[in-house]
Amino acid sequence: MARVFITGSTDGLGYNAARQLLDDGHDVVLHARNETRAQELRRHIPVSTKVLIADLGHQAEVTALAAEANALDPFDAVIHNAGLGYRQHERGATPEGHAAVLAVNVLAPYLLTALMRRPKRLIYLSSGMQQGGEADLDDIDWTARSWDGVQAYSDSKLFDTTLAFAVARRWTDIYSNSVEPGWVATKMGGPGAPDDLDAAHRTQTWLATSNDATATVTGRHFYHQRERAAHPAASSTAFQDRLLLQLDQLTGVAFPTTAA
Numbered sequence: 001m002a003r004v005f006i007t008g009s010t011d012g013l014g015y016n017a018a019r020q021l022l023d024d025g026h027d028v029v030l031h032a033r034n035e036t037r038a039q040e041l042r043r044h045i046p047v048s049t050k051v052l053i054a055d056l057g058h059q060a061e062v063t064a065l066a067a068e069a070n071a072l073d074p075f076d077a078v079i080h081n082a083g084l085g086y087r088q089h090e091r092g093a094t095p096e097g098h099a100a101v102l103a104v105n106v107l108a109p110y111l112l113t114a115l116m117r118r119p120k121r122l123i124y125l126s127s128g129m130q131q132g133g134e135a136d137l138d139d140i141d142w143t144a145r146s147w148d149g150v151q152a153y154s155d156s157k158l159f160d161t162t163l164a165f166a167v168a169r170r171w172t173d174i175y176s177n178s179v180e181p182g183w184v185a186t187k188m189g190g191p192g193a194p195d196d197l198d199a200a201h202r203t204q205t206w207l208a209t210s211n212d213a214t215a216t217v218t219g220r221h222f223y224h225q226r227e228r229a230a231h232p233a234a235s236s237t238a239f240q241d242r243l244l245l246q247l248d249q250l251t252g253v254a255f256p257t258t259a260a
Contacts, residue, residue, distance in 0.1 A: 002209045003027040005075045005119075007056065007112070008082025010037045013125070013181055015044075017079060017201040022046065026209060029072065031065070031082065056082050056108035057094045059251060066115035077121035077208035080109035080160070086129065086153035091142050098250065099142045101149070105156035106140075110163060110247045114255055118174060123207045124164040126157045126178040126221065126230075133158025135233035137246050159243060161221055161230045166240035168219030170257070175218045178230065179203045199224050 004021055008014040009030040021028045022045065030051045032038035038051045045051075050072070054065035069075070083105045092100030098107060109124060132154040139145050140159070142152060157180075164178035181200035203222050206215050214225070221230035233239045244255045 001026055002076040003029075003073060004077045004079065004208050005029045005031070005052075005069060006079045006081050007031045007108070008033075010041045013201045013204070014079070014081040015041075017081065017204050018045070018049075020201065020205050021209070022049065024205075024209070029069070029075070056104045057100055059094070059096050059103075059107070059111065062108050062111045063115060066112050069112075069116050074117055075119040077123065078112070078116065078119050079123045079125070079204050079208055080112065081125050081204065082108065083125060083156075084153075086150045088149040088152065090149075091147045091152075099152060101152045101156050102141055105153070106159045106163070107247065107251055109160065110255075111251055111253055113163070113167060114253050118171065120174055121208055122164065122167055122174060122176040123204050124160045124176075124178045125204070126161045126164075126180050127153075128180045128223075129154040130157035130161050130180070130231050130234075133231055133233075135231070135236075135239055137239075137242050140246055141250060158231050158234065161234040162240055162243050163247075164221075165219050165230070165234050166244055166255075169237065169240065170255070172218075175207070175216060177207055177218060178221045178234075179207065180221070180223045180228065 004026055006014050006018050009018045010032045018028050018030055032041055032051055032053050033055050038053050041051055052065055052068055054061040056062055084101045088101055094103045134155055161178040164176050167176040203225050206225055220227050248254045
């Protein structure tokens with residue numbers, strides 16, 4: 001039995017992953033953005049399943065979430081599933097002034113990675129749209145550029161893949177990988193999405209719990225339990241290091257060289 005924490009698990013892929021893990025007998029801790037969403041989630045899961053609450057667009061809440069998670073028993077795996085989609089028509093602004101897509105999709109998993117106790121496995125949700133991400137870190141918070149929701153989302157998913165690879169390189173005692181689930185009919189993907197919804201969460205749960213040789217690897221990018229080529233920039237150690245420095249500067253939290 002594995003102990004797994006999943007962000008963004010009130011619906012969509014996060015919820016489907018949680019249901020599969022619970023049905024398979026694993027110990028799962030879930031996450032909701034607010035108490036209302038948590039109450040909705042509790043109506044569909046076992047009463048004993050713990051739900052942590054935090055708005056991942058608020059850095060103070062992300063920091064508190066990390067502390068709350070650290071107060072629990074250690075996790076074997078963390079699935080960084082939560083995210084905002086590419087249909088964001090405006091930059092938005094978090095309490096810290098960050099673009100909402102960057103804050104939820106990138107800053108939150110970075111902060112949780114840096115502040116939580118190190119699990120044995122880390123899984124970061126990317127997207128096929130990471131291939132359209134720009135390997136340019138001059139204005140990742142969109143403070144000077146004209147807003148482009150599709151580009152901001154694509155960039156964020158490139159950064160998620162890069163973060164997974166950077167963690168794999170720096171923390172060699174764990175497995176850290178990224179996943180593109182496909183374009184599926186979730187709230188984010190929309191009803192006309194063509195990919196297989198039933199398959200979309202299974203790579204995450206497989207990477208979180210399987211002892212297969214093909215799952216116990218690190219620094220890889222997956223689609224439907226098969227390795228897939230990531231954006232070339234994600235494998236660049238120079239790009240990885242520059243991204244970690246940018247995330248350090250934006251959050252005030254340095255990437256640790258030892259476990260949190």
